[in-house]
Amino acid sequence: MEKKCKKCNAVKDVSEFGKHSYSKDGFRYQCKVCLKQYRISNKEKISSLVRSLLYLRITKNIAMKKILPLLALMFIITTSA
Ligand SMILES: [Zn+2]
Numbered sequence: 181m182e183k184k185c186k187k188c189n190a191v192k193d194v195s196e197f198g199k200h201s202y203s204k205d206g207f208r209y210q211c212k213v214c215l216k217q218y219r220i221s222n223k224e225k226i227s228s229l230v231r232s233l234l235y236l237r238i239t240k241n242i243a244m245k246k247i248l249p250l251l252a253l254m255f256i257i258t259t260s261a
Pocket residue numbers: 185186187188189190210211212213214
């Protein structure tokens with residue numbers, strides 16, 4: 181049995197498609213090659229997102245370390261006055 185990949189439009193044997201219980205014919209719409217490609221690009225997207233989140237967390241920590249003493253100082257000044 182052959183199936184056309186929705187992504188690359190190549191007609192391949194169903195063995196080249198991953199199984200998918202939700203689709204009509206029981207196979208994925210994308211061939212294994214496309215799925216692998218998708219996973220790789222998604223992995224990069226996810227890892228770059230994680231990297232940026234980690235970066236934000238680090239910079240936030242640095243900012244907090246610098247801002248908190250200032251806030252504490254301002255609090256002391258305003259309450260003692
Ligand atoms: Zn494909």
